[in-house]
Amino acid sequence: MPELLRAESISKRYGGVYALQGAGLSVAEGEIHALLGENGAGKSTLAKIIAGSVRPDSGRIFFRGAPVSIRNPRDAQRLGIGIIYQELDLFPNLTIGENIVIGNRSFQEKGFVDFARIEFFCGPVLDRVGLGRGARELVASLPIGQAQLVALARALSMDARLILMDEPTSALSDDAAARLFDVIGALKRSGVSIVYVSHKMDEIFRICDRATVLRDGRVIATEEVAHTTPEALIRLMVGRELSTTGDRLSSPVNFPAPLLSVSHLTTRKLRDVTFDLHPGEVLGVAGLVGAGRSELGAALFGLDRIRGGEIRVRGAAAHPRSPAAAMRLGIGLLPEDRKLEGLMMDMSVAENTTIAASRGLIRRTREEAAIEPLYARLALRSPSWSAPVSALSGGNQQKALLARWLLVNPDIVFLDDPARGIDVGAKQDIYRIIGELAAAGKGVLLASSELPELLRCSHRILVLNEGRMAAMFDAAEATQEKIMAAASGAVAHDR
Amino acid sequence: MTGKRKRLPGDARSLLALAGIVLLAIVFSPAASDGSRIFLQAGNLTDILRQISIIGIISLGMTLVILTGGIDLSVGSILALSTSLAAMWLTGAGQEPGYGLRIFYALGALNGAAVAALDIQPFIVTLASMIGIRGLAKWLTHNANIDIGFGRDVAAAFAEVFRRKPLVIGSYAALAAVFWALLARTVFGRHVRAIGDNETAARYAGLPIRRVKVIVYALSGLLAGFAGVLYAAENHQGNPNAGVAYELDAIAAVVIGGTRLSGGKGSITGTIVGTLIMGVLTNMLRLNNVDSNVEMMVKAVIIVLAVAVQRQRRTD
Ligand SMILES: Nc1ncnc2c1ncn2[C@@H]1O[C@H](COP(=O)(O)OP(=O)(O)OP(=O)(O)O)[C@@H](O)[C@H]1O
Ligand SMILES: [Mg+2]
Numbered sequence: 001m002p003e004l005l006r007a008e009s010i011s012k013r014y015g016g017v018y019a020l021q022g023a024g025l026s027v028a029e030g031e032i033h034a035l036l037g038e039n040g041a042g043k044s045t046l047a048k049i050i051a052g053s054v055r056p057d058s059g060r061i062f063f064r065g066a067p068v069s070i071r072n073p074r075d076a077q078r079l080g081i082g083i084i085y086q087e088l089d090l091f092p093n094l095t096i097g098e099n100i101v102i103g104n105r106s107f108q109e110k111g112f113v114d115f116a117r118i119e120f121f122c123g124p125v126l127d128r129v130g131l132g133r134g135a136r137e138l139v140a141s142l143p144i145g146q147a148q149l150v151a152l153a154r155a156l157s158m159d160a161r162l163i164l165m166d167e168p169t170s171a172l173s174d175d176a177a178a179r180l181f182d183v184i185g186a187l188k189r190s191g192v193s194i195v196y197v198s199h200k201m202d203e204i205f206r207i208c209d210r211a212t213v214l215r216d217g218r219v220i221a222t223e224e225v226a227h228t229t230p231e232a233l234i235r236l237m238v239g240r241e242l243s244t245t246g247d248r249l250s251s252p253v254n255f256p257a258p259l260l261s262v263s264h265l266t267t268r269k270l271r272d273v274t275f276d277l278h279p280g281e282v283l284g285v286a287g288l289v290g291a292g293r294s295e296l297g298a299a300l301f302g303l304d305r306i307r308g309g310e311i312r313v314r315g316a317a318a319h320p321r322s323p324a325a326a327m328r329l330g331i332g333l334l335p336e337d338r339k340l341e342g343l344m345m346d347m348s349v350a351e352n353t354t355i356a357a358s359r360g361l362i363r364r365t366r367e368e369a370a371i372e373p374l375y376a377r378l379a380l381r382s383p384s385w386s387a388p389v390s391a392l393s394g395g396n397q398q399k400a401l402l403a404r405w406l407l408v409n410p411d412i413v414f415l416d417d418p419a420r421g422i423d424v425g426a427k428q429d430i431y432r433i434i435g436e437l438a439a440a441g442k443g444v445l446l447a448s449s450e451l452p453e454l455l456r457c458s459h460r461i462l463v464l465n466e467g468r469m470a471a472m473f474d475a476a477e478a479t480q481e482k483i484m485a486a487a488s489g490a491v492a493h494d495r
Numbered sequence: 496m497t498g499k500r501k502r503l504p505g506d507a508r509s510l511l512a513l514a515g516i517v518l519l520a521i522v523f524s525p526a527a528s529d530g531s532r533i534f535l536q537a538g539n540l541t542d543i544l545r546q547i548s549i550i551g552i553i554s555l556g557m558t559l560v561i562l563t564g565g566i567d568l569s570v571g572s573i574l575a576l577s578t579s580l581a582a583m584w585l586t587g588a589g590q591e592p593g594y595g596l597r598i599f600y601a602l603g604a605l606n607g608a609a610v611a612a613l614d615i616q617p618f619i620v621t622l623a624s625m626i627g628i629r630g631l632a633k634w635l636t637h638n639a640n641i642d643i644g645f646g647r648d649v650a651a652a653f654a655e656v657f658r659r660k661p662l663v664i665g666s667y668a669a670l671a672a673v674f675w676a677l678l679a680r681t682v683f684g685r686h687v688r689a690i691g692d693n694e695t696a697a698r699y700a701g702l703p704i705r706r707v708k709v710i711v712y713a714l715s716g717l718l719a720g721f722a723g724v725l726y727a728a729e730n731h732q733g734n735p736n737a738g739v740a741y742e743l744d745a746i747a748a749v750v751i752g753g754t755r756l757s758g759g760k761g762s763i764t765g766t767i768v769g770t771l772i773m774g775v776l777t778n779m780l781r782l783n784n785v786d787s788n789v790e791m792m793v794k795a796v797i798i799v800l801a802v803a804v805q806r807q808r809r810t811d
Binding site: 301303322323324326327333335340341342343344345346347351355356358359360361362404 | 679680681682684685686688689692693695696697698699700701702703759760
């Protein structure tokens, strides 16, 4: 296959920190090329440079053998380069259709907005990604998984020759991810190349042809995926041996009285959800996108009106009407969307971590003493703690947010996809931390679209389907197949 | 992606702008009879400080409001009401209920409550109270100035005390220190910035958003009320038409000081520097007998320049 894109000796420095040091990448036509590396290795920076949204300090880019200068996203679009950013860049108050056509060179827009034409243009591409929503709906109304599909539809509609996908499945459930892989397969057959950034090894081995591994801004190796193993790639990424197979938790112990009892809970989205959470228990929450996983967290954390049923904390009836009230009850929520619901992007890393825990006067040395061990435990990499959190790589931002809740240390915590965007090594650390929380007698609700993660970390797994409880499994008896069947509504209650 | 220039911190850059203006003022300063520069005379420098104190005090509260992503247009009207009530109380020209400055805190809190609880845009809420409170001041005074007079009575004595340079400048300095500490050294101040940075995330972090907003607007009202007392003393009268467009001067000082109009980013130090820039500029133009209409045009250019100097250039 002829070479489509080659980037050579790309360097980019932020302040004193090198994001990239002489990195490069070569992508053949019709190739799916994985870009791998730990959090902060420089993957997103390289992708953004190729897409024109970040200017490199030095380096050359060739497209179809000819040197090109990509100074802004329009230049990239003109060459046929599209991108799905790790942190989505959609306009929440515009419709799905408007988000797809805005600044889109294959859809000339002049003067008045013509919604019918937008709908006509977007229909096919929305079908292709399987969004199942109309072009006239507002993006603000979508959960993040569906918003990700809108970003994909936008990239597809540009007739790109090369699409850079920066962790596109980090917020997708397995079924949506499977559909994405179908779309990617079809793109590949039609000769489109894809640069695929992901921390999920199974995906790499499922769809990618070659993989380039970055470490500390340099290229370590480029490997044929067919001739390597996940272990070998991970070794290249982290520069040492790493075990990724943790033990499943032992079957549930005999729990004392429940910490949290939810009975017949009904909200806008949930119907009649009933379960107990015990001290020391990790209860997994599974379900397809839109099944109500995050809504369960929202209801417990006082973000959603409770229409029916009851929540009891340590036996006493509780009606959290706001997050602040929920926190007084000892409930915490790690939100799903770190950019929208989690972080104050212009505030420092340290402030983002301490914001929910500090009271009264700011005592910097005391705060630093509290956050330092947390950052070490999470292997959080930051140029400095007073740097704005927006300067961190996606995975490190997630760690800063997680650290916020470890600092608050509530008795009951709902973790909504805590390992989103976190590299393979650090993921193990997070699973270990979840185990430690349980061992310390906390009650953990763990929502995730990654079934292996749920199976690995949970004592029991609650499966939701369209807002209803579809099943409750003990970890010992649960399998991916059983959970999937329940999540898609194929079986009735297990018990 | 927004990039950062080899960066000076924001405050350092506004200090740079201030230094530039001071330099200009020195260069263009007319000479006194003894050959020294009038601008640099102690009397002139303290005059500048006295002149900026009223807007300076108002802009301290405005900084907090703007940092939460809001705006307070009602401060000019509150100042007018305060001058009127103070004069009425001193001269016995009407029944001032004697609530003191608390009523301005309460008026501000009302702004805050409407913003936080009714979820109406701050611009609209405070535009309404700007109109309503101005009306109240005019109605109470029958739209007439209330002179405090220069006699030997309590009222005149009060005015004499409250217009003294050390007292005016001192109270500005003290309030500036208090508000600096509040913003930079307390968790409350951190919450103020967090709300303006990302209100949704602030809610998810369990921050008391409504309470913070109510307090911030209440403080803004309180400061405007106190500034009104200084104004009444300074001018020896209560004036229901005082303080027109003061909200704009305060907003200008805040923005020149590097605070982002959409919230989340900014500082009290920046606002103080912004206030000084405006004050030195006005003084320079007046010393040179520049026509007051020309003064406005020059100010317009300087505002844009001062903000441009501080803009972080996009490099990537
Ligand atoms: N705007 C910025 N300002 C300062 N430093 C930055 C900025 N953007 C990225 N960096 C730094 O550049 C390095 C590389 O970041 P990048 O986002 O490319 O990592 P990544 O490989 O995509 O990581 P992740 O897997 O966490 O998404 C990090 O150390 C990060 O802190
Ligand atoms: Mg990244």
